[in-house]
Amino acid sequence: EVQLLESGGGLVQPGGSLRLSCAASGFTLSTYGMSWVRQAPGKGLEWVSGFSNSGSKTYYADSVKGRFTISRDSSKNTLYVQMNSLRVDDTAVYYCARGPNRGNAFDVWGQGTMVTVSS
C-alpha cells in the first residue's frame, strides 16, 4: 500500500528551527516529484516546497524561500523539510504529498504534522 507518514512537528519559539520528515512506503520516493503543503488553522491549502520528479530541481514558495530547505534520503525513502527562522505565521498542519508526476497532480497525501510557532 502506498503511504506517506509525516513526523517532527511540535511547538517552537519564533526564530527557532524544526525539521519535518515524511517516510514513504509502497513506492520509491526518489523517482517521484514530491511536495510539502501546509494549512494554517481554519485556512486554505498553501503549497510550500517541492522536488521535481527527476530529483534535480527544488522549488519554494516565496513565503518560505531562504528559510526552508527540502531534501530527501533515498536510502531511507524519506523526504525532509528543514525550517529555519520560523515565524508565527508558519503555524500550520504540514502535509507531504506525492506530485506532480507525469501529468498527474498530488495523488497521495500524508496525515499531516502540526507545527506551532509561539512564544
Next chain:
Amino acid sequence: DIQMTQSPSSLSASVGDRVTITCRASQGISDYLAWYQQKPGKVPELLIYAASTLQSGVPSRFSGSGSGTDFTLTISSLRPEDVATYYCQKYYSAPFTFGPGTKVDLK
C-alpha cells in the same frame, strides 16, 4: 506567478442538486488543473487531474472540464457525504498554487 481564483467561496445546496464550482487561472495553464476535496478534519484527496480525468475510486457524479484559464468542477447530484471544501490547483509549473477553496454544505 499565476494566481488561482474560485467562485463561489461557499454554497448551500440540497441533496440531489447539481453543483458547479468555477476556477480561473490568471494565465493559461493548458489542462494542468486538479481538483481536491477536503472533508472537515480530514486530509485533502485528489478528485480530478488533467482538468477532466477522474482519479481512481472517485464517484462518477464528479466531473471536470475546461482548458486554458477557465475550469469547472461539477457534482451532478449532491450527496450528504460531499459536504467539504473543494480546491483547485495548477500544477503546470512551480509554484503549484491552490485556489482559495469553495465550501459546500447542505441546505
